Every structure is written in C-alpha cells, then in structure tokens.
Amino acid sequence: MAIAPKTDRTSLRVVSDAVCTFCGCLCDDIQLTIAGNQIVNAENACELGRADYLGYRAELQTGAMVHGVAVPLEEAFAKAAKILADARFPIVYGLSESVGEAQRMAVAIADRVGGCIDTTAGQAFSQSGMAFQSVGKVACSLGEVKNRADLIVLWGTNPTESHPRHADRYSTKASGLFTPNGRKDRHVVVVDICQTASAVEADQFLQVMPGKDFEVLWCLRALIKGVVVADSIGARTGIPLEKLQDLANRMRSCQFGVLFFGSGLSATSGGQMNVEAATILAQELNEFTRFYAMPMGERGNSNGAENVVAWQTGYPCAVHLGRGYPRYNPGEFSVSGILERGEADAALIISANSVVDLPQDALDHLAKIPCVVLDCTSTVALNRATVAFFVANYAFETSGTVCRADDVPLTLRPAFDSPRLSQTSVLRGIDQAIRAIGPRI
Amino acid sequence: MTLIRIKNGTVYDPANGRNGVVMDLWIRDASIVDGPTPEELPDQTIDASGLVIMPGGVDMHCHIVGPKVNMARKMRPEDHRDAPPVPRTTITRSGTTGSVPSSFATGYLYAGLGYTTAVDAAIPPLSALHAHEEFLDTPILDKAFLVLMGNNYYALKALAEGEYERARAFTGWLLESSRGYGIKVVNPGGVEAWKTGWDNIHSLDEKVPHLDCTPRMILKGLAQIAMDLHLPHSVHVHCNNLGLPGNSATTLASMEALEGRRAHLTHIQFHSYGGDSNDQGSFCSDVPALASWINAHPEVTVDVGQVLFGPTTSMTGDGPLGYFLHKVTGRKWTSSDTELEAGCGIVPIVYKEKSFVHGLQWAIGLEWYLLVNDPWQVVMSTDHPNGASFVSYPEIIALLMDRNYRNEILKRVHPRVRERCVLADLDREYSLQEIAIISRAGPARILGMTNKGHLGAGADADITIYTPDTDRRRMFELPRAVIKSGRVVVDRGEIREDILGRVWHVRPGYDSGVLPDIRKWFDAFVTVRFDNYGVDKSCLAGMGAVSPCAPKTTRKGSVS
Ligand code: SF4
Numbered sequence A: 001m002a003i004a005p006k007t008d009r010t011s012l013r014v015v016s017d018a019v020c021t022f023c024g025c026l027c028d029d030i031q032l033t034i035a036g037n038q039i040v041n042a043e044n045a046c047e048l049g050r051a052d053y054l055g056y057r058a059e060l061q062t063g064a065m066v067h068g069v070a071v072p073l074e075e076a077f078a079k080a081a082k083i084l085a086d087a088r089f090p091i092v093y094g095l096s097e098s099v100g101e102a103q104r105m106a107v108a109i110a111d112r113v114g115g116c117i118d119t120t121a122g123q124a125f126s127q128s129g130m131a132f133q134s135v136g137k138v139a140c141s142l143g144e145v146k147n148r149a150d151l152i153v154l155w156g157t158n159p160t161e162s163h164p165r166h167a168d169r170y171s172t173k174a175s176g177l178f179t180p181n182g183r184k185d186r187h188v189v190v191v192d193i194c195q196t197a198s199a200v201e202a203d204q205f206l207q208v209m210p211g212k213d214f215e216v217l218w219c220l221r222a223l224i225k226g227v228v229v230a231d232s233i234g235a236r237t238g239i240p241l242e243k244l245q246d247l248a249n250r251m252r253s254c255q256f257g258v259l260f261f262g263s264g265l266s267a268t269s270g271g272q273m274n275v276e277a278a279t280i281l282a283q284e285l286n287e288f289t290r291f292y293a294m295p296m297g298e299r300g301n302s303n304g305a306e307n308v309v310a311w312q313t314g315y316p317c318a319v320h321l322g323r324g325y326p327r328y329n330p331g332e333f334s335v336s337g338i339l340e341r342g343e344a345d346a347a348l349i350i351s352a353n354s355v356v357d358l359p360q361d362a363l364d365h366l367a368k369i370p371c372v373v374l375d376c377t378s379t380v381a382l383n384r385a386t387v388a389f390f391v392a393n394y395a396f397e398t399s400g401t402v403c404r405a406d407d408v409p410l411t412l413r414p415a416f417d418s419p420r421l422s423q424t425s426v427l428r429g430i431d432q433a434i435r436a437i438g439p440r441i
Numbered sequence B: 001m002t003l004i005r006i007k008n009g010t011v012y013d014p015a016n017g018r019n020g021v022v023m024d025l026w027i028r029d030a031s032i033v034d035g036p037t038p039e040e041l042p043d044q045t046i047d048a049s050g051l052v053i054m055p056g057g058v059d060m061h062c063h064i065v066g067p068k069v070n071m072a073r074k075m076r077p078e079d080h081r082d083a084p085p086v087p088r089t090t091i092t093r094s095g096t097t098g099s100v101p102s103s104f105a106t107g108y109l110y111a112g113l114g115y116t117t118a119v120d121a122a123i124p125p126l127s128a129l130h131a132h133e134e135f136l137d138t139p140i141l142d143k144a145f146l147v148l149m150g151n152n153y154y155a156l157k158a159l160a161e162g163e164y165e166r167a168r169a170f171t172g173w174l175l176e177s178s179r180g181y182g183i184k185v186v187n188p189g190g191v192e193a194w195k196t197g198w199d200n201i202h203s204l205d206e207k208v209p210h211l212d213c214t215p216r217m218i219l220k221g222l223a224q225i226a227m228d229l230h231l232p233h234s235v236h237v238h239c240n241n242l243g244l245p246g247n248s249a250t251t252l253a254s255m256e257a258l259e260g261r262r263a264h265l266t267h268i269q270f271h272s273y274g275g276d277s278n279d280q281g282s283f284c285s286d287v288p289a290l291a292s293w294i295n296a297h298p299e300v301t302v303d304v305g306q307v308l309f310g311p312t313t314s315m316t317g318d319g320p321l322g323y324f325l326h327k328v329t330g331r332k333w334t335s336s337d338t339e340l341e342a343g344c345g346i347v348p349i350v351y352k353e354k355s356f357v358h359g360l361q362w363a364i365g366l367e368w369y370l371l372v373n374d375p376w377q378v379v380m381s382t383d384h385p386n387g388a389s390f391v392s393y394p395e396i397i398a399l400l401m402d403r404n405y406r407n408e409i410l411k412r413v414h415p416r417v418r419e420r421c422v423l424a425d426l427d428r429e430y431s432l433q434e435i436a437i438i439s440r441a442g443p444a445r446i447l448g449m450t451n452k453g454h455l456g457a458g459a460d461a462d463i464t465i466y467t468p469d470t471d472r473r474r475m476f477e478l479p480r481a482v483i484k485s486g487r488v489v490v491d492r493g494e495i496r497e498d499i500l501g502r503v504w505h506v507r508p509g510y511d512s513g514v515l516p517d518i519r520k521w522f523d524a525f526v527t528v529r530f531d532n533y534g535v536d537k538s539c540l541a542g543m544g545a546v547s548p549c550a551p552k553t554t555r556k557g558s559v560s
C-alpha cells in the first residue's frame, strides 16, 4: 500500500521571487510553496506556469549509463570524452534548456574537440536573427514598454494564450510611470490571420490574409512617408486602405509605440523578410517618435544560448570549430543540415527536448551515430544514448542565469536540491576528461 | 612562494620617478617586492638587459562586454569573417577578431599588446549579471566596469527633488548590487529625453522632460556623489552633444559646471568641435581652448577617443547618437533601451582618410595628446571600438613619438583638415616615459587603482617587457614578454599561460534607510523584482576584488 507523503504545515517550504521558465515572459515573482518533493502552490503564476510547477515530479534515476548499463560517473565522463575526442565531426546541440554556466561549458567542449555547435534557437534564429544581421533592430527592455508605451501592436502573436502574463506585467495592461492607468492609457492593435483571444481584447483587430504580412508592413512604411498607396491593397492583403492609413497615423503620432511579433510573423516562410520589414518600419518611425519592434520570446533559454555562443565565438549559432577557429554559416553549419546530410559522426545533446523538432532524416542519422545525452527525464533519446547522464532539471533544481527575450538576465531560484549533477557539472566532467586525453589541435 | 628576478631592464615607471633606470625588479608570487636579502635566491631569473620595462597597460575606457557589445557581435558576422581568427591551442580557446572580438580573443589580444587591465565604460546595471559572466570568459585581464547612471530615472528624480542624500545612498546601493566600479554619465538627461520622444537635449540648462532636472544638476550631483562616497574613480562623463559641430561650447560649459569637482571627461575628441551645428562645412578643431582649460584645472582629466582610419563599429550608451549615426551612415542600426536606466546605439562605421570630417577627427584626437601639458591628465584611448580597435594603440604611440610620421599622414588626409586645426604646428614628440604615463601610470592613477600602473613594492606584478625599436609601432605591437600577476602569460606574442584575472568593484556603503523607497520604486516600475536585481557574489566565481573607498592616502587594495 502506498503511503501518501505527509504535507502537514510544518514541513512547508517557501521560495520567493522564483523565475518561471515556461514561456518567454520569465516572470520572476513566483512564490512557491513546497511540501516534501512536490510544489503545492505557485502563487502569482498563470495557469500555464502553475501547471508546470505543480506537475513537477522528482525523478528517481541518478548517475550515468553506458549502453544502457549504469556505470560510475568517472567512467561515463571518460567514455563520453573518448567519443567526442575521437570523432571527426562531432556536433554539440541543445542549450535552450540550460543556464548560462552550462552553455559556456558546452561551447568550450565544442571548441576543444573541433565540433560544430548550434542552439535550438538555430532554427528560429535563421529567420529573425538573419533579419537582425541585415538591418539591425530597435528594441528595449520590457520595462520601457510598461512605463511608456501608448501604442502596442501585436503581430502574429497571441500572448493571451501563449504568454499569459505579458499583458499585466509588461505590455497592454501594465501600469507604469507615464501610463498610470494601464490599459486605458494605451491603444492596442492586433494583426493576425485569424481572430485570436488577444484580438478580441484589442482595440482594433486587422485580419491579414496569410502570407501578406510583408506587403502590409511595406505599405505602412509608404503611408508613414506620405506616399500614396492604391486602394487595391485592401483586396490583396485583407486590410482596407483606410484602416492601414489609420494605423500609420497612430504609429506616427503615438508617444512610444511598440510592435511585438510572434512566430506568426517570424517563423513562416519569408519570416526573415517579414522581420526585416517590421524592423525597418520601426527604425523609420523614429524620425517622428519612439518606436520599437521586438520578438515575444520563446520558452526556455534560447536567447541566453545565442548570447553565450556569440560572446565566446563571435557568432550566435551554427558555428563550426573544426578548423580550429569559429566559422559561421547558418545554411551549412546548422545542426539539422549537418545531420540530414549525414556528416556528423558523434553528438553531444544537452536536453533531449531539443531534438524533437529536428527533421526525420536528421533524427535517423542521429540514431546511427554515438550520442552523449544529458537529460533530466528518462526520454527515448536518453535511453538510446551511448552515454546517458541523468542531470538536474534546470528549471526547478538548479541555479544559474537565464536571459529574457529583451536580454535581461535573471538568476533562477531552485525549488529543490537535486541528487543528480547539474548540466554544468557533467559538462565540466566531460571537458576535464577530454583534456586528460590530451591535445587535439 | 615563487621569487622572480627581472634583471637589468631599463625601467620606465613614472609613478615612482624611474625614467629609463637600469635596475632589477623582484616579483614574489603576484606582487612586486623590494629586492630580497642577498642570501635569498630567485626561483627564476629573466634577463631583461637592453629591454624596456613598463607596468602592464591599463585601458580605462573600452567596450568589451555586456549586451551592447554582444549585440554588435551578433549583428555583424561580416566584421569577424573578414578578420584573422584566433586559433585554439592546447592551452587557449579559439575566437574571432574584427572591431568587436569574441571574449577570449579580447583577453588574448589585449595581453598580446602588453595590456593587463581594462575597464568597460558603459554597463546598464540591469545587465550587470551578463557583464560579469562575460568577464569570466575574458581571460588574463583584470577588469572592471562603470555603471551607467546619467539617465537613471530614480537618480535623476532624487536630484530633481533636491534629495541629494537619497541620490547618494541610491548610488552606493547601485554600485554594490551591480558590483560595479564607478559612475558613468552618458549624455546626461539626453537619453531620457530621447526615450520620451524628444530628439535630444542640447544644452546644460535644458530641463529633462517630466523632471525638474538639467544636465548641469546631473553632472554636479553625480560628481559630488563620487567624491562623497570616496570612490576610487571620479565621475566619468560623456558630455552632451557628442559629434556635433560646435559642441565644444557644451563641453566647456560642462567643465565649468563641475565647479572644481573631480571628474574625468571621456573620448574628449568627439566633444571638441568648433563651427555651426547646422553646417558640417564649418567644422573645425576647438582643442586649443579646451586643452588650455584642462591645463588650468588639474582636478579634471580626459581620455582621447582617438579616431584611426578604417572600418569599425560605433557603440554607445547614447541612444540619440546611435540614431544620428544611422542617419549619417545609412548603415544597419541597433538601438536597445534599458528600462529607466540607459540607452544604446550600434552602427557600423568606416573612417576614411579622404573624408574631411574623419580626417579632422583624427587630427583633433592627436591635438589633445599634444596640447595637454601634463601627460597625467590625458589618457590614450580609442574608446574601443568607437574610434578604432584597441589593437591600434601602437599606431597612436608611433604618431605621438614621431612628428615626421605624423606629418606624413597629415599630408595624406583631406587638404582642408590642415586649415581647420593646429596639428601641423605642433612639434611635440612624446618620450617613452610620457607614453608610459598615458597608457598605464596615468589611467591607473585616475581610476584610483593603487596597485596598478606602477612597479613599486606592493604593486601587482603586471609587467610588459619591450624590445627597443626605432619603429615604435613595431616595438609596441609585439612585446618581448608580458607578465600578469607574476606569471609570464605572453612570450614573443605567444600566449604561454591562460589565466583568469580579477574583477574589481567597490563597496562604498550607503544609508540603508533608502532601501524601502527603492523597493517601492521597483515594485511600481521595474520588471525585475528588487530581490532578483543585482549580482550575487557567487557570480564572480571567486575572482572578485574590492577596491576600497577611502580618502586617497589610506587606500590599499584588498581581495574578496
Ligand atoms: S506568463 Fe509565462 S513565465 Fe509567467 S507565469 Fe505564466 S507561463 Fe510562467
């Protein structure tokens, strides 16, 4: 008979100001109540965050396995090191469910073994990151929006469902220094291909035909400059000219406007062009007022991963270190491409979640090569791994740095100590074992 | 305990009055010591006969870490791709160069030039954690950063409301919580005005929107706070109207506004322009007037922000300036504002020899070195990477030490440059001792880093050994050896040991009575919880070192 864990009040623990990693908001005001090895309350969290916290279950498995057989950690470090050091073309992949310290160590390993490193952001990055590289960006930390924005445009994003507290903490409903009345002090416009929950809450909803975002953004640029636009734009894009003219007027005359874009704009075909258009629009609006265009942000710490890879190598993702120094080519060196073409001969995967989005051909190749996998739950990838490390859950069991979409760094406050090593410790162990093998230049 | 003897070097150690003295230097572990008793034998002897010895270089104003620098890396892959990479070795990490090198490359390149300390001049305190993490990946150098405060809304509001004590306590708290080193002021009030929708602030007595506060009040207030907190470094100021023709009037007014307080005016080259702000053609040098003011005011120091010809990346905490440069260059532009604290602008730029404006900027920078009488008051900088990369320092040294070389280049630049400045008339040539002052002894003294920039007993054993060469550029480009914390880290350009330097910060103390008010402010206006703001000691990974805040005479370094 199972005995229910005791949850009498005396055993309750509280962690204040914890950071929720479930969506890109990274709310840092969560008050966790912990009973034994379970989180029983997550005050301030939204439903998504609460469900994530309350769904936490302590994993029982610890240590490491080689070919499915439990081995001492040192042995696993040595085996992992040998796989990576012997490989001709190893890849290091993942990183978006990792804190900064682990990310730094992962790049160090890629450098030492002359591998290719990519973040899971690699794929999303190829759109908005390329846009950034071609035109730049106009962004701000979310508190600027909270304190100043009187016009908010949500484009291809539905934060009411995907980022539930974005409105209250940062944007449409947040009250701030120059926006004391919160929602009343702002005009909110949603542009999307269908009427979302966010659209219902907006002052204005502009329904754009799928694939026509770029044209609409380009038209807004023209209108802002006073260029005459033909009426036919309405039939072509789904948004009548007078509505676009009205939006253009609002953009020009607002005090502080911001366009938040989501995957509906950036992760579609032509995403790079869309983000470039939104960015240029915001840049040009700065002739008249302050205007910003920024991404909503993703779950996890992919932004932090990009930052770490960038400061250590100079490039944000898809970096190949095989020639002894960093080379960057998102087309050629993205991990999904390398795997699809069957080029990699060993892999270090940090959190198996990162592989689920890979194309099937890539997954097929991954199944054929020796893999070192770090994960906190017993996933398929972990069980199949040549060397598997059961690591602490980064979101609940480790401290360390995560980075919000607006580049604000935050320190995680773990709810639990873990009996398992952190990703950082495991990666350090592997790195030391690689060094022990000796130089590879 | 390791005892090293550096034998027979020709020592340039201006802080201790040694000007080319042939002598031995002794290092015990990480510090310089007086010569031991004759019985004690060194563990290692470095024969420096015929070689020139200086303290390790100190860069007091550069941009090497933090979100702004990293955004520049991310935005400009072409900048790295076109530049020679740094390959990994058995002991070092690989990296990329260009105007914004990767973190490891930054450390190795500085060390390779004989620099052992560098101060990042512009970190928004909200991003302090990011800056510190990047410091841990920036090897060899000792580092510190200045905290952006000239547009910090809480500080401006306290000053506007006449609550000096509150502003001072807030500053003390902010420096402690971010583990910063000093106060940086960028375009006082102008960035906040920009965020409010204005184009900028143009004069010292213009009010910041919504606040009863002017650039003058910000300058005076923060200069006084730096003095009252006994910070090792004075307030560090980037004046209003950077880059605009006619801005020398603003610069002079800023100097006067200090009313005798200690201050450091940074990248002064960009603030020394005569002419009419509406007419680029009227652009001319106003260095003689400004430099003579500096010559009469020993309490104020400057670094130059030298422009050198070639491609680089402009990056600034001055948001409206970033926009201005974007309009001028038409190139890609990144702007990134930090809530109620700071702004940021990044734009690629090419300084062209044949451009009248760029040529004049180059000349104006050189005039500063040559017209300030006391080299202790002027510091060599390029405002890396704004005027040029720090790797150009040997070029500046060559220009200062050799007037023929200088005049040769002056002949090549746009002909109108010679009419608009006095550079052609300046015969002064720097001596090695003066170079040692403007590149190490002076900046260390101005920063208040008492264990840096000199070779007296008790100093950190950060030492550069050069092979004398009449080609000054070659001499300073490739030191014979570089010693950091008593270890030979560079030998003829090769990194021999990859070590991590310290991160210097201050703990000035503050009246904790201010905390409830700051907490209230955070609850209402900041998107990060008060208790999640700032940097935990553990984030310094044991590399932290506290620079004491005390009246100058009793200051001595300690380690935390
Ligand atoms: S909005 Fe996002 S980060 Fe905030 S509590 Fe909900 S899921 Fe967590």
Ligand SMILES: [Zn+2]
Pocket: B061, B062, B063, B121, B122, B267, B383, B386
């Ligand atoms: Zn600067």
